[in-house]
Amino acid sequence: MSGLRAAGGVAKKSAKKAAGGFSGIEFHKSKGQHILKNPLVVQSIVDKAGVKSTDVVLEIGPGTGNLTMKLLERCKKVIAVELDPRMVLELTRRVQGTPYQNQLQIIHGDVMKVALPYFDICVANIPYQISSPLTFKLLSHRPCFRAAVIMYQHEFAMRLVAKAGDPSYSRLAVNTQLLARVHHLLKVGRNNFRPPPKVDSSVVRIEPRNPPPPVNLLEWDGLVRICFGRKNKTLGALFRQGNTLALLEQNYAVAQALHRAADGGEVDLVAAVNRMAMDAEAQLAAAAAAGGGGSDDEMEEGGGEDEEVAAAGGGSARKRRGKASEGFKEQVLEVLERSGLLERRASKMSQDDFLGLLATFNQAGIHFV
Template sequence: MTEFAPHRARKRFGQNFLHDHGVINRILRAVHAKPDQHLVEIGPGQGAITEGLLDSGARLDVIELDKDLHPLLMARFGLNPQFALHRGDALKFDFASLVNSDEKLRIVGNLPYNISTPLMFHLLQQSDCIEDMHFMLQKEVVQRLAAQAGDNHYGRLGIMVQYHCRVEYLFDVGPGAFNPPPKVDSSIVRLIPHAQPPHPADDPACLEQLVRAAFSQRRKTLRNTLKGLLDSDAISAEGIDPVLRPEQIDLAGFVRLANRLARQRN
């Protein structure tokens, strides 16, 4: 068997390698992969979770940007017919290209903080072919994903992800579970795309624009942040007080405002 020198985690890739077997097993139990499923792991690193995912008998594609990890991953898993390595950037990857017939993908990943938000939005654009997603993220990001109106962490990220997915905050992971230990706590989250959004937007692009504008100055009132999109009368017509701040408005309220904006434009 080929021997490889220990791989040093690279800051430019945001690498922190998971090594705590208790945490690894807890993640694998949360994913609960089955032999007839098709999984995709983003950033497998040294294969801490990869091995357990393959042990389930599921088909597994992994996407790894760090070319120095490719020979290590191929040496460990390359002979398994259920394993396939894709060399490249997950932010540019066409996940739909992996789908056969009517199957759906299950996505798993320990995501670096610097790409977590754009990568989630990239995946949401392809959510028709995704069954669920299990991610390890910085704890603060998971708090933002799961936050409800009125919470300190409530904002654009949570609203837009909750529009597309059910968000389940699973558990926290301390820095000691990684090598090198990060300076922040991490958390595991499960995202399950809605078959139909609970509050459908007539034009999701209008919703995105309106939520972005609303939170551009989050301490100001809707009347001020939505100026140029909706006036006070239009906001009031949707049963929302225009002197409220954006963090006081729930997803359903933002969808009502976005639908009014879409009607005005048409």
């Protein structure tokens, strides 16, 4: 009988190990729970993050604490945000009775819903389904932090760091790189996690630009959405779209007053990145509802003229249908001609190209709010 019990115990342990268990905890892939188990990779992330002894570190989704414990060895304090109560308990137990007990603060909640406290640097292995909205939430955080070193799905990471002309270049890259410097640090294979995800991962360093760029970011986002509505079409073709022109002309009358009211500073930054984050969350929800599984490609090019119009002004494209005057159409195309971008495509345009185009439109009295 004892032999049977022993065999049964081994079978249970094997089953738990196969399910990705740790200390009796079963990890849920649906919640993005993939624990980084390779200590060499953990150490490499901490080293590349450049954590200082005086730093307050924000960690998102600490899980069982493999990364947390290494961070505690280096920094003044770790603030860990964790949604799963089982992980909160495990992390609490892990530091109990150690010298690091008073250095760890755990916030039990959804990182997308809680107000984040002050921190110097963020180091995290995040659930991949919140990659885009979380990135923009961090970029809107004030006071500004020094850097974020985050583990993303590899393909998403490549979109973040993509440059003009790269196949992965998208609105996500343009918006992120306007607000921050981004660098790919290292690729991490799926077998370094328990349970292993279906995709490889990459670690990216994000350094917010402080102060933020001197541009009205609400307008910037409106322009970039139109340009990446069909990123391989010429700007001339995109801005000849009747609905796009009609909406821009409707904006024309009120844009001057709104533009004068906007100071181009902190309020614009927070409002713009919050809108980017909300867009990403909405697109994730739509993808999930359509059976798309919540793709990380939240900010890729849209699905047609109606989407371009809705993106440009926020709101239902069907309610925005109309026809722009020929004079206004000529004015828009003249701006594109003067900027030298009439035949250019968004997929090949740099940050400076977009900034120059926005400035030229604004000088002509055309705004994207």
